[in-house]
Amino acid sequence: MDQETLLTIQGYGKFFLILFVFIVFYSYAYSIYKRQKTGERDFEKYSNLVHDDFLDSCPLEKRDNSIEKND
Amino acid sequence: MQSNAQLEYDYSIVKAFTFATILFGIIGMLVGVILSFQLAFPELNNLAGEYGTFGRLRPLHTNGVAFGFTLSGIFATWYYVGQRTLKMSLNESKFLMTVAKLHFGLYFITILLAVVTFLMGFTTSKEYAELEWPLDLLVVVWWVLWGVAMFGMIGMRRERTIYVAIWYYMSSFLAIAMLYLFNNMEVPTFLWSGDAPSSLMHSVSMYAGSNDASVQWWYGHNAVAFVFTAPIIGMIYYFLPKESGQNIFSYKLSLLSFWGLMFVYLWAGGHHLLYSTVPDWMQTMGSTMSVVLILPSWGSAINMLLTMKGEWQQLQTSPLIKFMILASTFYMLSTIEGPIQAIKSVNAIAHFTDWIPGHVHDGVLGWVGFMTMASLFHMAPRMFKREIYSKSLMETQFWLQTVGIVFYFTSMWIAGITQGMMWRAYDEYGSLLYSFIDTVEVLHPYYTIRAVGGLFYLVGFFIFAYNIYKTATAGRVLDKEPANASPMAS
Amino acid sequence: MFHWLEQKPFFFAVVLFLTVAFAGFVTIVPDFAKQSQPTVGTKPYTVLELAGRQVYIKDSCNACHSQLIRPFKSETDRYGMYSLSGEYAYDRPFLWGSKRAGPDLMRVGNYRTTDWHENHMMNPSDVVPGTVMPKYPHQFTNMADLATAYANANTQKELFGVPYDTDGMPKLGSWAEAEAQAKEDAKLIASDMKNQSVKDAVANGQVPEIVALIAYLNSLK
Structure with missing residues (x-):
C-alpha cells in the first residue's frame, strides 16, 4: 500500500472516529438529562459524597455484593 | 463513632506527602527565583561554578515544581480524598498500607536523586522528561505502586458510586502512565558501547528529529493536562464544596466536562510545534483543538465559581475560599490564554518568547499553586486535629502571592510581545531593524519585575510553610472534626 | 449503559484510557515512516x-x-x-x-x-x-x-x-x-x-x- 492510500485511510478513519465519539458524547449528555428529568437518577445528590464523608456514616448507596461478584 | 469507634481514616501517608509538598515546593520555587534573577543579572550564573548556571538549574526548577511539589500535593490529596469519598480506611488493609508507604519512600528517593543528577548534568534534554533512564525506571515503579494503591482502595470502597474527583485522579494515573512510557523510550548506550568505557547513565532516544519532537510535545502538553490540570480539578471538586458547605453547582456538568476534557486535551499537543517541520495537518489540528478545549475547561471553571452561588460572603470571611476562588479564576485565565497563543498567527509572534513562560506561570502559580496550598490548609486541621495557626498570616500570604503573580504575568506579556515584534521588525530599506542583542537588552526591566514577583511568591510560600508547621505543632487542639469551614485562629 | 459504567471501576478505566489514548494513535503513529528520511547531504555526527x-x-x-x-x-x-x-x-x-x-x-x-x-x-x-x-x-x-x-x-x-x-x-x-x-x-x-x-x-x-x-x-x- 502506498503512502497516498494510507493517508486517505487515515483521513477517513479519523473523521468517522470523531463522529462516533461525538455521537456517544451527546447521547451521554442526553441520557444524563433524561434520567434526571424522569427521576430515574438524581445526579445532584452525589455532592453529598463530599459533605458526608465520615468513615462511620452510612454510605449514600451501599455496594450490592450480589452484583459485585459479576465484576 | 459508635459502631466503628476504633476505625479511623489513616493520615500518616497524607502527612508524609504534605511534608514532601512543602520541601520540594521550597526547593523548586527557590531555584525558580534564582533563575529569574539570573536572567536579569547574568553575573549570578557563575556563583557556584558549573553547577549554578541557568542551563543546569532549569530542569531542576521545572521538575522540582512539577514532579516534586505538584505531584506530592496530588498524592497527599489522593490519599485523603480517596479514603474519604470511597469511605474506606487504609487501616483496613495491611497490603495497601505497605504499598502506600513504599510509594512514598521510592518517590521521595527518586526526587532527591533527581536533584543530584540534574546538578551533575545528567539530562535527556526532553522537557519535563529530563530524567535519565535509571530514574525513569524508578518512576515507573512508584507510579505502578500508586496505581495498585488507587485501584486497591477503589476495590475496597463502601460507597457504590465513585465521586467525580476520583475520576480525575484515575485519569491522571492512566494518562501519565501511557505518556511517560512512550516519551521515555530510550536505549542505554553502554549496552552497545563496544569496548569503550562509556557512562552507564547515558541513553539515546528511540525516535529521531521531527518524530521525537511530535512524541515529546504530545507528552509535554499532556503532562500539563494530567499533572497540572486534571488532578487539580479533582482537588477543587472535593475541597471547594467541602470547605464552603455548598453543593457543586451542577454535578451533571462536572461529568460532561470531564469526558470533554479527556477526549479533547490529547489532540492539542501540536500547538507546540506550529511552523515547525512536523506535518501541516498536525499543526492545524493542534491549533483547532486548542480552541475547542476552551469548552470543557470553562465548563469546569464555571462550575467551580457557581458553586459559591449565594454564598459569596464567604470570600470575605475565609481566606481559604479566597485561595480556591482565585485559583479557579486563574484557571479560566490560562485556559483562554493558551488557545489564543495556539492560533497560528498569534503563535508566530508568541512562540520562543517570554509570553510562553508567562502563560505557564499564570497556570502553575495561580491555579496549581493556590489550589495545592488551599488543599493542604483544609487538610491540616483534620489530619493534625488542630486549629490553623494563623488567619492573618494566611491573608498576608494570599495578597503577597497574588501581587507576585500579577507582577509575573504582566511583565512577561509585555516582554514576550515586545521581543516577538522586535524580531520581525524591518526598516524602510528592508533590512532587519534590530540585532538579537537589542531584543535581549530591552527585556532587562521586565526580567527584573518578574524576578521580584517570583520572590514575592516564594516569600508567601515560606509563610505558608511556617503556618502549616505551627498548625501541626502549636495550633489549638480540636475536640471534634470540623464539618466544613476550617477553624483558624486569628 | 452509562450508569453501569460509572460504577464499574475496571471498565470505567478501560473506556477512560481509550478516550485518552485515541488522539495519540491517530495523530502520531501514521507519520512515523515518512518523516525519518534524511535530506540529501545530511550526515550523521562524528x-x-x-x-x-x-x-x-x-x-x-x-x-x-x-x-x-x-x-x-x-x-x-x-x-x-x-x-x-x-x-x-x-x-x-x-x-x-x-x-x-x-x-x-x-x-x-x-x-x-x-x-x-x-x-x-x-x-x-x-x-x-x-x-x-x-x-x-x-x-x-x-x-x-x-x-x-x-x-x-x-x-x-x-x-x-x-x-x-x-x-x-x-x-x-x-x-x-x-x-x-x-x-x-x-x-x-x-x-x-x-x-x-x-x-x-x-x-x-x-x-x-x-x-x-x-x-x-x-x-x-
Missing part, C-alpha cells in the same frame, strides 16, 4: 561532534537556544534557510528548544568561527556586550566523554541503522579507531584556538569539552 552535542545537552544549551528556523522572512534573514524535516533525521534527541533567551543555532556553523566561540564561551559579554548568557569556563577544564559519544554513535548504528561506515558517511569503526580519529579532529579545532591549556591538553591526547562543543557547533549548517 564521534567528536556527538561528544560536543552531549556537552550541549549536559549544560542544557537548549533551555535558551532553539534549533528550528521557522519559514518567515524575518527568521530566514536572521538565521538562514528555514528548517526541513529531513535535516533532523540523525538528531537523537531533537534539540529544537522552546524558548529563545538567545538566538537560534540551527545554522550557527555558517556564520560563527572557532575563535569566536572560544572567546564567547569563556566570557560572553566580551564578545556581545549586554548579553545574559552565563560564562562557561568549566568547559575549558572538563574533559569531553568520547567513550560515551562512541557508545552513542554505535547504538545508533547497530540499533537504528544510522549509516555510519558507509560510502561518503562518517567512519566509526572500533572504539580504538574512533578514539584516534576524534583526537585528530580535535587537533584541527584546537589549532584555531588560543587558550594554551586547551592546546596542551589536546596535544597530550585529551579533549576538553570546549573543543568537542565547538566541533558540534561548527557542524550546524
